[in-house]
Amino acid sequence: MSRNTKINLLLLVVVAALAVLPLALGLGDHKKEPFTGADGEAESAITEIEPDYKPWFSPLYEPPSGEIESALFSLQAALGAGVLAYYFGLHRGRRQGEARALAQRETAKTPAGSGAEEV
Numbered sequence: 001m002s003r004n005t006k007i008n009l010l011l012l013v014v015v016a017a018l019a020v021l022p023l024a025l026g027l028g029d030h031k032k033e034p035f036t037g038a039d040g041e042a043e044s045a046i047t048e049i050e051p052d053y054k055p056w057f058s059p060l061y062e063p064p065s066g067e068i069e070s071a072l073f074s075l076q077a078a079l080g081a082g083v084l085a086y087y088f089g090l091h092r093g094r095r096q097g098e099a100r101a102l103a104q105r106e107t108a109k110t111p112a113g114s115g116a117e118e119v
Contacts, residue, residue: 063069
């Protein structure tokens with residue numbers, strides 16, 4: 001097994017553990033909604049500290065239901081993943097193209113029949 005494969009498997013195990021351990025350990029069982037987002041947690045912490053707190057502004061668009069909010073969040077995540085995949089793919093392709101061009105230049109410099117091996 002290559003070093004990269006071992007690292008990838010280790011990262012996969014770590015990600016799976018991060019997803020499963022909070023559920024297995026029962027973290028959040030004492031709450032009405034155990035795994036709410038950071039916005040909900042912040043709102044509840046603020047109202048505990050300052051019950052008369054009024055927000056400075058309201059959202060520009062508030063989805064009519066939780067399902068639509070989840071769909072928009074998933075769309076945002078998919079677009080972000082697509083942009084990142086394009087970026088990394090573009091740079092990997094450029095690197096591979098540069099390596100091929102360098103290899104072609106090197107083979108063009110060595111005269112045929114000089115006894116030099118082609119790589």
